Amino acid sequence: MSQYNPQQIEKKWQNIWKEQKAFEPEESFEKEKMYVLSMFPYPSGRIHMGHVRNYTIGDAIARHYRKAGYNVLHPIGWDAFGMPAENAAIKHKVHPKKWTYENIDYMRKELDSLGLSFSQDREFATCDPLYSKWEQKFIIDMWNKGLLYRKKASVNWCPHDKTVLANEQVIEGRCWRCDTEVVQREIEQYFLKITDYAEELLQDLDKLEGKWPSQVLAMQRNWIGKSEGLEFVMKLDSPSAQKAGAEGFEVFTTRPDTIYGVTYAALAPEHPIVKHLIETKALDEEKIERIKRMQNQNAKERQQAEKEGLFLELYALHPLTGQKIPVWVANFVLMEYGSGAVMAVPAHDERDFEFAKKYGLPIKYVIKPKTGELDTSKAYTEPGILFDSGKFSGMRSEEAKRAIIDYFEKEGLGRRAVNYRLKDWLVSRQRYWGTPIPLVKCQSCGIVPETDLPVTLPEDIEITGEGNPLELHPTWKKTRCPKCGGEAERETDTLDTFVESSWYFLRYTTPRKYWEEVPFRKEDSDYWMPVDQYIGGIEHAILHLLYSRFFTKVLRDMGYVSIDEPFERLLTQGMVLKDGAKMSKSKGNTVDPDAIVQKYGADTARLFILFAAPPQKELEWSDSAVEGAYRFIKRFYERSFNAKPLKELPKFGDLSKEEKEARKKVYEALKKSQEVYAKSFAFNTLIAAAMEALNALNAQNNEEVWSEGYWVLSNILEPIIPHVSHEIADRLFGRANFAPILVDEGALEEESVTLAVTINGKRRCEIEVPKEASKEEVLEVAKEAAKKWIEGKEIVKEIVVPGRLVNLVVKG
RNA sequence: GCCGGGGUGGUGAAACUGGUAGACACGCGAGACUCAAAAUCUCGUGGGCAUUUGCCCGUGUGGGUUCGAGUCCCACCCCCGGCACCA
Numbered sequence: 001m002s003q004y005n006p007q008q009i010e011k012k013w014q015n016i017w018k019e020q021k022a023f024e025p026e027e028s029f030e031k032e033k034m035y036v037l038s039m040f041p042y043p044s045g046r047i048h049m050g051h052v053r054n055y056t057i058g059d060a061i062a063r064h065y066r067k068a069g070y071n072v073l074h075p076i077g078w079d080a081f082g083m084p085a086e087n088a089a090i091k092h093k094v095h096p097k098k099w100t101y102e103n104i105d106y107m108r109k110e111l112d113s114l115g116l117s118f119s120q121d122r123e124f125a126t127c128d129p130l131y132s133k134w135e136q137k138f139i140i141d142m143w144n145k146g147l148l149y150r151k152k153a154s155v156n157w158c159p160h161d162k163t164v165l166a167n168e169q170v171i172e173g174r175c176w177r178c179d180t181e182v183v184q185r186e187i188e189q190y191f192l193k194i195t196d197y198a199e200e201l202l203q204d205l206d207k208l209e210g211k212w213p214s215q216v217l218a219m220q221r222n223w224i225g226k227s228e229g230l231e232f233v234m235k236l237d238s239p240s241a242q243k244a245g246a247e248g249f250e251v252f253t254t255r256p257d258t259i260y261g262v263t264y265a266a267l268a269p270e271h272p273i274v275k276h277l278i279e280t281k282a283l284d285e286e287k288i289e290r291i292k293r294m295q296n297q298n299a300k301e302r303q304q305a306e307k308e309g310l311f312l313e314l315y316a317l318h319p320l321t322g323q324k325i326p327v328w329v330a331n332f333v334l335m336e337y338g339s340g341a342v343m344a345v346p347a348h349d350e351r352d353f354e355f356a357k358k359y360g361l362p363i364k365y366v367i368k369p370k371t372g373e374l375d376t377s378k379a380y381t382e383p384g385i386l387f388d389s390g391k392f393s394g395m396r397s398e399e400a401k402r403a404i405i406d407y408f409e410k411e412g413l414g415r416r417a418v419n420y421r422l423k424d425w426l427v428s429r430q431r432y433w434g435t436p437i438p439l440v441k442c443q444s445c446g447i448v449p450e451t452d453l454p455v456t457l458p459e460d461i462e463i464t465g466e467g468n469p470l471e472l473h474p475t476w477k478k479t480r481c482p483k484c485g486g487e488a489e490r491e492t493d494t495l496d497t498f499v500e501s502s503w504y505f506l507r508y509t510t511p512r513k514y515w516e517e518v519p520f521r522k523e524d525s526d527y528w529m530p531v532d533q534y535i536g537g538i539e540h541a542i543l544h545l546l547y548s549r550f551f552t553k554v555l556r557d558m559g560y561v562s563i564d565e566p567f568e569r570l571l572t573q574g575m576v577l578k579d580g581a582k583m584s585k586s587k588g589n590t591v592d593p594d595a596i597v598q599k600y601g602a603d604t605a606r607l608f609i610l611f612a613a614p615p616q617k618e619l620e621w622s623d624s625a626v627e628g629a630y631r632f633i634k635r636f637y638e639r640s641f642n643a644k645p646l647k648e649l650p651k652f653g654d655l656s657k658e659e660k661e662a663r664k665k666v667y668e669a670l671k672k673s674q675e676v677y678a679k680s681f682a683f684n685t686l687i688a689a690a691m692e693a694l695n696a697l698n699a700q701n702n703e704e705v706w707s708e709g710y711w712v713l714s715n716i717l718e719p720i721i722p723h724v725s726h727e728i729a730d731r732l733f734g735r736a737n738f739a740p741i742l743v744d745e746g747a748l749e750e751e752s753v754t755l756a757v758t759i760n761g762k763r764r765c766e767i768e769v770p771k772e773a774s775k776e777e778v779l780e781v782a783k784e785a786a787k788k789w790i791e792g793k794e795i796v797k798e799i800v801v802p803g804r805l806v807n808l809v810v811k812g
Numbered sequence: 813g814c815c816g817g818g819g820u821g822g823u824g825a826a827a828c829u830g831g832u833a834g835a836c837a838c839g840c841g842a843g844a845c846u847c848a849a850a851a852u853c854u855c856g857u858g859g860g861c862a863u864u865u866g867c868c869c870g871u872g873u874g875g876g877u878u879c880g881a882g883u884c885c886c887a888c889c890c891c892c893g894g895c896a897c898c899a
Binding site: 213214215216217218219221222223225227229251252253254255266302303307330331332333334336337338341342343344345349350351352354419420421538541542611612613614617618619620622624625627628629631632635675682684685687688689690691692695754755756757758760761762763766796797798799801804805807808809 | 893
């Protein structure tokens with residue numbers, strides 16, 4: 001017998017796996033496939049415990065299915081573009097490319113040390129030009145389809161550094177680098193029309209029901225934010241129309257039933273009518289000044305600000321009554337939602353109510369509760385019965401909504417409409433370290449797609465944090481128009497890094513040797529997609545997953561893939577905590593994965609992380625529990641010398657009670673393992689079952705029972721603690737046991753069963769009866785055993801739950 | 813505020829479609845081995861009462877359904893995550 005030496009065993013097996021290329025998927029499409037994917041990491045420099053958890057979970061699943069005979073795709077890559085590389089460049093004067101690839105090399109070694117079964121062939125970084133090439137192709141396709149378009153949008157602008165700032169670079173309204181006050185500046189940006197897919201993105205969530213966490217589905221539904229209602233034009237009276245330079249303005253409401261309660265209208269500060277009034281100086285200086293101040297607030301500030309507005313000296317006409325109603329501008333009306341204008345019903349909307357109170361605007365109730373009194377000290381926002389609403393009076397809200405919309409449609413006043421909270425996806429970034437947008441600006445042809453892909457980044461740049469390096473580069477942006485051959489300029493914006501992560505899972509489906517010719521082969525994606533099991537942090541529940549779903553649908557419509565949804569099943573893992581808080585450098589409560597691997601080995605790290613909590617839950621780090629995991633593996637290894645080598649499973653004759661118990665626990669663990677991968681991923685319970693089995697094996701000394709136990713246990717523990725499992729299984733069985741094992745139902749059977757006896761539901765004692773005992777026999781034994789509790793009492797009911805308990809209901 | 817998910821020993825957690833609450837670990841206590849310690853092994857470990865056989869209480873709180881509730885229903889409290897002036 002030898003000592004457990006994790007360093008030696010782990011190194012040995014990692015080398016063997018590497019040499020044998022043990023984790024490459026087969027290129028043929030014959031076997032049943034299993035695509036297991038953990039979200040790829042950003043190469044920040046070192047891995048952290050969150051990564052260890054994510055990749056250990058994915059690895060266990062991948063190894064399980066590989067062992068079960070599936071063709072498994074379990075790839076890894078690097079989400080390699082993004083701001084931290086530029087920040088490092090500013091701080092340490094190191095080129096983003098160098099920094100990124102060095103980090104990747106280091107982190108790859110760290111991941112390797114954990115014994116993760118990734119395909120080596122299919123690894124890539126999203127900053128590889130070969131990846132950009134195809135991303136740029138997609139972007140051009142989308143441009144040609146009109147899915148990518150340009151529109152002005154406001155950005156955070158630092159006047160000192162002459163650069164656009166991301167929200168996280170704005171600290172209390174000031175630039176993170178130079179502390180200059182940040183201003184909002186409108187520039188031309190690129191958007192992807194995700195709103196074209198809003199309805200499908202919403203509908204298809206139903207297909208994921210039961211396969212994705214309900215929480216994530218709910219978050220996506222909220223984010224898309226569908227609402228149905230009435231859309232109509234509020235006409236301005238003629239003097240107002242002249243002043244406003246418009247006949248009227250469009251409004252949207254989800255409460256057409258409250259339309260007779262409209263007492264004013266409100267426009268967003270950015271509304272075209274408001275802009276027109278300012279340009280034509282139709283309002284006095286002071287009012288213009290106040291509107292401009294509202295416009296200058298960014299979204300966050302405006303949210304926190306108090307409701308504010310002013311009368312625009314315009315009157316609109318109520319669409320049904322023709323009454324004149326005042327038009328205001330209000331800071332709580334959002335230009336991005338609906339049409340940037342609302343019909344205000346203060347009696348039945350809290351915001352409108354608050355605003356009306358502040359400015360003394362009339363409040364007119366038109367809905368009353370079905371029962372009880374109307375409280376006129378606040379807005380009544382519930383549905384109810386209409387009154388003072390013309391011919392619609394007396395209707396209930398639901399009915400009135402339909403009737404009023406129908407009436408508007410019939411009279412040509414407005415239409416039934418749907419609105420989404422979801423906005424188009426702003427994909428352009430004024431940064432260096434990203435995928436260049438492959439478009440060229442030509443004086444005579446306008447914006448023209450590049451034909452020679454990929455458009456690569458220039459490397460001779462300096463990143464200082466001032467200005468945009470692509471803009472400042474002396475020659476890079478000078479080019480020829482692909483259409484007319486004349487002088488032209490390249491687009492200097494790069495793409496949001498969420499674009500890269502929106503299709504990386506498709507790239508993996510195709511072997512590296514085709515990467516030059518195609519983004520991925522259709523036959524490969526048809527075989528491998530969708531991803532069968534996706535694993536990642538809940539923090540990506542909305543954006544990454546929504547963008548990936550959108551991208552998949554667009555690629556489908558462009559003929560690249562045949563699926564509607566990219567991720568069949570989703571598992572969102574919980575955070576890793578220490579001392580009750582998320583591990584972070586600033587809190588100083590991090591645990592370095594490398595140190596754990598060095599001290600205890602990768603198997604211990606993996607076992608602890610899967611044992612300490614179910615994957616979906618938060619995991620509290622515990623040094624002593626890590627020790628416990630190490631001790632288990634040590635026992636598992638050392639006791640393996642109680643087993644003798646086998647070529648196949650032995651047959652058993654008569655066995656002692658302990659021997660039978662050991663076999664039973666072993667097969668219970670096997671059964672548990674099958675359940676865990678099929679449903680819950682509760683690795684903690686699978687590990688507990690394996691521990692019970694090892695404890696039971698240790699309570700007997702039949703060498704063949706030991707051998708059978710290790711045949712099964714080293715199989716089911718292989719996904720979790722692969723190195724030691726391979727070591728043991730190789731020595732004892734030549735790894736012949738790494739194949740599906742049937743549960744020996746005979747080992748699970750028992751001749752007698754223990755039943756609890758409860759009197760009036762209260763547990764009193766236990767009885768042991770033969771397995772086949774009839775109900776009458778069981779009751780007889782139970783009554784005898786429970787004699788002292790039922791003596792002199794009347795039994796009014798007898799309940800026997802087979803294999804569980806007996807309940808006697810007594811009276812007196 | 814709205815939408816999700818949770819509250820079980822000293823700790824991390826188990827408990828299948830209502831059926832012996834606390835599996836498996838960590839920690840702690842006792843013992844064995846040892847000159848001693850570490851390591852390892854064995855036993856014990858929800859709380860309270862009791863000399864023992866035992867008895868009572870116990871899954872956030874209060875009600876309910878049921879022979880039987882951690883599990884189902886109603887009301888409430890607390891914690892976590894997300895969204896939030898979305899008309």
